[in-house]
Every structure is written in structure tokens, then in C-alpha cells.
Amino acid sequence: MALAKTVYSLLFRRTSTFAVTIIVGAVFFERIFDQGGDAVFEQLNRGKLWDHIKHKYEVKEE
Amino acid sequence: MMSIAARRSAIGTCLQFTKPTVNASVFSRLVKDFVPAASANGKVPHLISRVNHIIRPVRDPLLSSQFYFRSEFTGATGIRLAHTDIKVPDFSDYRRPEVQDPNKSSQDSSEARKVFSYLVTGATTVVTVYAAKTVVSQFVSSMSASADVLALSKIEVKLADIPEGRNMTFKWRGKPLFVRHRTEKEIATEEGVNLGELRDPQHDKDRVQNPKWVIVLGVCTHLGCVPIANAGDYGGYYCPCHGSHYDASGRIRKGPAPLNLEVPFYEFVDEDTVVVG
Numbered sequence: 001m002a003l004a005k006t007v008y009s010l011l012f013r014r015t016s017t018f019a020v021t022i023i024v025g026a027v028f029f030e031r032i033f034d035q036g037g038d039a040v041f042e043q044l045n046r047g048k049l050w051d052h053i054k055h056k057y058e059v060k061e062e
Numbered sequence: 063m064m065s066i067a068a069r070r071s072a073i074g075t076c077l078q079f080t081k082p083t084v085n086a087s088v089f090s091r092l093v094k095d096f097v098p099a100a101s102a103n104g105k106v107p108h109l110i111s112r113v114n115h116i117i118r119p120v121r122d123p124l125l126s127s128q129f130y131f132r133s134e135f136t137g138a139t140g141i142r143l144a145h146t147d148i149k150v151p152d153f154s155d156y157r158r159p160e161v162q163d164p165n166k167s168s169q170d171s172s173e174a175r176k177v178f179s180y181l182v183t184g185a186t187t188v189v190t191v192y193a194a195k196t197v198v199s200q201f202v203s204s205m206s207a208s209a210d211v212l213a214l215s216k217i218e219v220k221l222a223d224i225p226e227g228r229n230m231t232f233k234w235r236g237k238p239l240f241v242r243h244r245t246e247k248e249i250a251t252e253e254g255v256n257l258g259e260l261r262d263p264q265h266d267k268d269r270v271q272n273p274k275w276v277i278v279l280g281v282c283t284h285l286g287c288v289p290i291a292n293a294g295d296y297g298g299y300y301c302p303c304h305g306s307h308y309d310a311s312g313r314i315r316k317g318p319a320p321l322n323l324e325v326p327f328y329e330f331v332d333e334d335t336v337v338v339g
Contacts, residue, residue: 004177012180022184026191033192 216339218331221275229291231280234338238280238288239326240299241336244310248297249273252311262322266311269325277328277338278312284319299323 011021046052154162160171207215217234219241224230229242244252252266253273270276280288280299287303294300295316296309306317313322328338 001174005173008173008177008180012177012184018180018184022187022191025184025188026195029188030192030195 216337219336219338220334221336222334231291232338234279234326239338240276240278240280240291240312240323242276242278242291242310244274244276248310251297252309255309255311255313261314261320264313264322266313269311269313269322271328272330275336276311277336278323278325281324282306282319283314283321283323284317289323 011017042049042051158171158175160166160175161168215235217232217239219230219232221241221243224241224243226243227245227248229240232239232241249266255266257263257265266273269278282289282301282303284301284304284306287301289299289301289306289308291299294307296307298310298312298315299308300306301308301317301319304318306319307315308319308323309315311322312325314320326338328336330336
């Protein structure tokens, strides 16, 4: 509860800090959402993507 | 409110009363005459007779010569009905659990409720901002050239194929591209040109990255003909259409053309290769 109080008085109480919170939150949200989405996609298509089968076709340099 | 309208001739007896307030006896006569239902039993209802009423002339817009009289009385002429059978709506489904109890102070929970409200608002806005940003950036990037178009817009020139003192022409984005391998003598001549005698003053070092190589578009700045290399009075390019002379740096020296030959964007990938575009 003390944390919520601090968050409220520090971030949400003023419109300016609320807006900054939203923008900073959007930056982090974008990163997490995009990377999470990519991870889910790769998990669902495991073994089918080029990155997963590339080693079979790469010519080894001796 | 109840009002009675009558023609002057019909209520001529009442016209003597010019005061706005007419006493109850006059009014009861009026009511008897013009509202038969109200005085069916010969008596004016008690409620109505006690109300002050106003007789005032009303000018009829259509029959301007006629006066109408209107008697209005305002006040409690209706009966107030009991409405205890109407249910007060119950909004407790829509209220936060913290404020359901009317005997508890809502101040204690105000902070928590505000935090919740702003958290929900903020989270929604964050997602909206992300969605809006994605839509806009997708739209903008859809307008830029795709990778295959970009790949076609560049050409790679092998410089080893061009001997010193020669000029080679390539096709780049539908236009001729001149790549010239200059001799030491030409470099020295072009660097020593006095800028004051140029029509479009530009120093040679501003037009080349490597003084050995001059890369210009082969389009005459006059009317767009393709100049001939290693010709003309200045040993650079000569446009046969209207006789413009360019020097070995592609600068206009003589003739009708107003500007120097255009230098495209290019970069040297290594000693031997240049990528234009």
C-alpha cells in the first residue's frame, strides 16, 4: 500500500508526470511486447525457420 | 396553470375591471360563464376561487380589431400524487466495494481507488500509444522503397577496368554515369583553376572524394544531352547539342549550360570498387 501511495503521489498525481510515465511506459512496453511476440512465434515455429536450420546448409571452412 | 380566453363582447361586463388582480366573485362569474364544467353544480371549486388571477388584453395578430381576454391563474391547481411506490435504483453493482458501506468513511480508501483508476487509465494509454506508433510507422515505412528497389538503384563499378586517362559510361537509374580516371596532370590542372573564372564556382576537392576518380552524371545541365568525354576546349566533356564545354572535373567552362555536371552520392567500398547510389 505504501508503494501504491508513493507511485500515486510521484507519478500519477500531476498530469505532466503522468504523461511522462505513459511515454516511458510505452517505450518499455514496446520492447517487451515485440520481443515477447517474436519469442512466441519462434517457439511455435521451432525447427522451421532459417535460423534453426541454417547450420545444415552452411559450408564448413576447413 | 389554467387559462380562459374570451371575446370582448362576451365578457363585456368584466371590462370595467382593469386592475390586474380581480377578486374572486368576478372570477367565479367568469368561470361559470365560460367553463361550464367547472361550475356544473353552481359553485366554483374552492381551489380555483382562491387563486389570484390576471385579466389582461391579448392582441390577436389575425383579428387586430378584436380584443381577447385571457384569465390565467397560477398556483397549485393539481393534486400531488404519492410516489412512494417508485423504487430508488440500486447502483451498488456499479460502485467500488470500498464505498458500499454508507457508514464507513471513504477517505481511507481514496488513495487506493485513485491508484487503481490511474493505473487502468495509464495502462490503456500505454497500449494505445504503442498501437498508434506501430500503425504510423508501418504506414510510413510502406511508403519508402522496398529492398529490391533499393538494390536496383545502386551500381558497383570495378575501378581496375578503367585505365588512366579514360572515361567510362555506365547506366545508373536510367541515366548515363561517367567514371573518369584522371591523370596526375589533369588533377593538378583542375586543382589550380581560379574559382573566379568559373560560372558555377566549386573547387575540385568539393567534387571528388578521391582526386583520381571523377564520378558525375552524364547529363548536360543545359537541356539534358549526353556530353562526349575527352573532348572540348578544356579536355573534359563536350556537349554536342549546343556546345557546352566542361573540364575534367565536370565543371561548366564555356557554352550555354548554367551548372556543373551533377555529382551523385557514392562511396569507395575498397581500393578497387565504388558503389554509386
